Amino acid sequence: MRFYIPQLDVAGQMEESSAHPEHLGGLPFGLPADLWPTCAECGGTQSLIAQFLHDPLRLDLGRSGRMLFVFQCNHDPGMCATWEAFSGANSCLILEPEMQTGHLTEYPADSPPLDNAAFVRGWDERGLHLAVADELAFYTDEAFFQLSDEMLANVSWSTRLGGVPRWIQSAEESPRPGWRFVGQLDSLYSFRSAPSFSPDWISVDSEQFEGRTHIGEGPNFGGGIAYLFLRENEGNPAAAMFWQR
Template sequence: MQNFLPILQLPEETEPQSAPRDKLGGLPWGLRSDMWPVCTQCGGSQSLLAQFVHDPVRLDLGRTGRVLNVFQCNHDPGMCENWQGGAGGNACFVVEPEDLLRGLSEQPGDDPEIEFEAFVAEWETHDDGLSSEDARLFFPSDVQPGNADPTGPSMTDFDPTSSTRLGGVPFWIQSPHEAPQGGWTFVGQLDNTISFRRAPTVDHPDVEPDRSRWEGRTHTAIGPNFGDNGVGYIFLKHGGPLPQGWFFWQCA
């Protein structure tokens, strides 16, 4: 199965944002104040984790110009249940191009934390070697009891990357049974480490070299708070006027 890894660049390495772009962190592009999600548990404005634009191969949102937004609450880490899908501590939703304002959104008055910002300069296409049948192993609750072949491959026979990416299958830290059921499709994941696969051309106080060169990355920065070495998972359900989004994370 194909998956797509981002080649990231710092805001200082690119032109100022003038349209929706694939990016991590920062301020969202084009969201009206009434669209900015609020945590239902503490009442605080949530922080943007990522914005991704429709692409028919990489991220099918059903229509050109649509934008997927992923947020979570950062006001009181560990108190609001931002790790749980549907609990109100995070948000994952798609916006039509006609509903986007032309410009970066204004920071809400309660000053939610602004996550480390990095733009996607390009996407690298990879193949994880899994067939469609193999991919079913990563969603065991979708498999009817008795249908699994005990002599066949298992989820542990494969090693998907834990890095931020679109496509492929999830890198589960805990149980795959936490995935939403009933027509939901895994579309991508977010790592709690910002991984640069190309060395930044400018210095940044929060970016450090990765001397291990894990999976070929050159530098890293601290990303979203997903607990201890956590990964966040993005699911979509098509069928309505807009695709529905679902986000949650797991940690070690």
């Protein structure tokens, strides 16, 4: 089984980091303004968490050029149920290439608090040796809690596409049936090498956890991790997000 870790970098300005098809935080790139999602609970516009392009190995969205956008409400952190899939306080959109604008989306009038922006410079491919039975164990608590520490030690906590989820809480929170895990987003950005610019939200990781050199403040998951799932739907996949802390 393969998984893919983003090589993150930052540009001098938030807009420059956002002007990459694949990035974390900042403004959406390519999203028509009228598709910017609003929160079902407070009515405010949501904030971009990440956007990633289709890739047959890394993130199979079923068609070349498709883009996944992940949002959550940031207006009053902790008040809207951003941690729940299908609560309406977070959103996952998959956009066809024909729908994408090719430019940054205009910042909404109600000023959603934006997350720090970092762009994906490339991806590091990694291997994870798991038997099929062990892979399935990641989706039920009973089997998951029997996995050995040695096995879990190889399952990264960091932002990535592919692999198996590194749960903080229950393994049974994943949506089902028909949904498959496609990636996870950490509330810290992990830089594998020094970023080109060093804004005040980035610092050196003296522990070099999982090989990173720098960390940056990312989205508000209460210090936790968000999990991304995909469901096939007659050629038009749907995506869902929820987080644990």
